[in-house]
Amino acid sequence: MVHKRPASYHTRQGQCILDYLKSLGGSHVTVNQIVRHFEDAEEVIGQTTVYRHLEKLTAQGKIRKYVLNADRNACYQYVDNAVNCRDHFHLKCEICGSLIHVDCDFLDEIEGHFRSEHDFQINMLKTVFYGTCKQCVPGS
Amino acid sequence: MVHKRPASYHTRQGQCILDYLKSLGGSHVTVNQIVRHFEDAEEVIGQTTVYRHLEKLTAQGKIRKYVLNADRNACYQYVDNAVNCRDHFHLKCEICGSLIHVDCDFLDEIEGHFRSEHDFQINMLKTVFYGTCKQCVPGS
DNA sequence: TTGCGTGCAAAGGTTTTGCATGGCA
DNA sequence: TGCCATGCAAAACCTTTGCACGCAA
Numbered sequence: 001m002v003h004k005r006p007a008s009y010h011t012r013q014g015q016c017i018l019d020y021l022k023s024l025g026g027s028h029v030t031v032n033q034i035v036r037h038f039e040d041a042e043e044v045i046g047q048t049t050v051y052r053h054l055e056k057l058t059a060q061g062k063i064r065k066y067v068l069n070a071d072r073n074a075c076y077q078y079v080d081n082a083v084n085c086r087d088h089f090h091l092k093c094e095i096c097g098s099l100i101h102v103d104c105d106f107l108d109e110i111e112g113h114f115r116s117e118h119d120f121q122i123n124m125l126k127t128v129f130y131g132t133c134k135q136c137v138p139g140s
Numbered sequence: 141m142v143h144k145r146p147a148s149y150h151t152r153q154g155q156c157i158l159d160y161l162k163s164l165g166g167s168h169v170t171v172n173q174i175v176r177h178f179e180d181a182e183e184v185i186g187q188t189t190v191y192r193h194l195e196k197l198t199a200q201g202k203i204r205k206y207v208l209n210a211d212r213n214a215c216y217q218y219v220d221n222a223v224n225c226r227d228h229f230h231l232k233c234e235i236c237g238s239l240i241h242v243d244c245d246f247l248d249e250i251e252g253h254f255r256s257e258h259d260f261q262i263n264m265l266k267t268v269f270y271g272t273c274k275q276c277v278p279g280s
Numbered sequence: 281t282t283g284c285g286t287g288c289a290a291a292g293g294t295t296t297t298g299c300a301t302g303g304c305a
Numbered sequence: 306t307g308c309c310a311t312g313c314a315a316a317a318c319c320t321t322t323g324c325a326c327g328c329a330a
Contacts, residue, residue, distance in 0.1 A: 009304045009309055031294080051295065067207050074294090091260050096241035100260070106253050115245050120231050120240070129319040130266035134259035149284055149329050171319080186287040191320065212295070213319060 008056075013045045016054045021063055021078040028066060028075040028097060061125055064099075066092070090128045095136035099128075148196075153185045157193045161218040166228075167237055168206065168215040208232065208239070210269055213243055215239070229264065233273035240273060 020037060021029070029037075031050055038045045054076050057063040064074045077099065078115045089107060091100040107124065154168050160177060161169070169177075171190055180183045197203040206215045207228075229247060231240040247264060254260045 004197065011310060015313075044312090048296080048313080049311055054285070067211070075219065082223065085185065089311080091254070093260075093317095094263060100258075102258055104257065105258070106243070106256075110207040113273070114231070117244070118231065118240075118242055118268070119277075120271050121277060122269055122271040124233060126234065126270035127268070129254065129255070129260070129262055131260050137259075137261060148286095151285060151329075153286070184287090188288080188321085189286055192285085 014053055016043055016045060016051060018057065018078075019063070021057075021076065024078060026077060028077040030075055034076075037081060049092050064090075064128070066128070089124070091133065092128050092130050093133035094130050094137055095132055098131060100135060147200045153189050154193055156183055156185060157190060158197065158202070158218075161197075161216065164218060166217060167241055170213050170215055171211070174216075178267035204265065206230075207267070217241075230268040231273065232268050232270050233276055235268055235272055238273060 018039065020034065031047065031054065034050050034054075035045070035056070038050075046110045054063065054065070057074070058065045058128065062079060064077050064079055066077065079099075089104060090103060091101040092098075111124070112120050114122050146243045154200070156178065160174065167172045170219060171187065171194065174190050175185070175187045176195075178190075188236065194203065194205070198216070202219060204219055208215060229242040229244060232238075234239070251262050251264070254262050
């Protein structure tokens with residue numbers, strides 16, 4: 001018989017990283033901040049390991065990766081899986097950094113437009129609309 | 141009397157870089173592509189010079205700088221002031237990595253929708269639609 | 281002549297890779 | 306026991322900085 005081999009192992013480091021990202025409740029962190037957090041907590045996790053977990057978690061859709069405007073380094077943010085992110089928009093405020101989930105039928109229009117007019121199949125899981133949210137609009 | 145000193149000099153390199161960006165008609169290039177272009181054309185322009193001109197042109201608003209998600213390097217694009225008011229979409233293919241630049245009136249609909257329905261001011265310069273382009277759609 | 285522009289080399293900072301060892305199942 | 310995961314060090318990358326020389330005005 002074929003021996004079933006696991007896709008991945010459960011490790012202390014992987015759990016720590018995911019727990020930490022969850023504990024931040026949606027705010028974003030850089031790789032540097034993550035590494036320093038574990039240094040302060042005296043949990044030894046190499047930065048290579050952090051990078052590799054972040055890449056995996058991003059591919060799984062459990063976290064999101066952002067490259068904010070002027071900075072050259074990436075930011076990562078936990079995404080609550082309780083909500084199905086395929087069915088709605090993500091609006092990211094460039095000022096306060098909050099990620100807004102929006103359920104709206106307009107999604108279908110956008111997907112349809114790009115498919116029929118531009119032969120492009122949008123991946124809404126990955127796509128993020130950047131802009132300014134209500135709270136951060138100047139003069140309001 | 142105060143001697144008038146020029147804000148900047150006109151140089152061969154600066155002209156070459158601006159001409160090249162203009163010649164691309166709005167599509168995006170990385171610093172690397174610019175440097176290689178001049179290597180191929182046997183115009184010697186150091187990469188430091190390229191960086192410095194791009195910085196200056198960006199500050200002047202003659203070109204735009206983008207830092208796309210997932211990529212670590214910046215892209216630059218010439219902005220024609222005659223057609224400047226017209227923003228555009230970015231479609232990034234997740235498979236082949238190509239960045240497609242689309243001018244389309246549908247932009248106004250999207251901007252209007254988010255503004256009126258969700259109180260969110262979209263920044264189309266930063267927003268990138270991820271997905272699969274025509275060439276990369278499986279089974280076509 | 282003045283002082284900005286240029287380009288080489290080196291530094292600075294982030295992310296990836298090679299490889300031997302560690303640890304999960 | 307079989308592999309994946311880990312982490313150190315080094316490499317790979319992109320961008321910035323220092324400095325002496327070049328060149329526009």
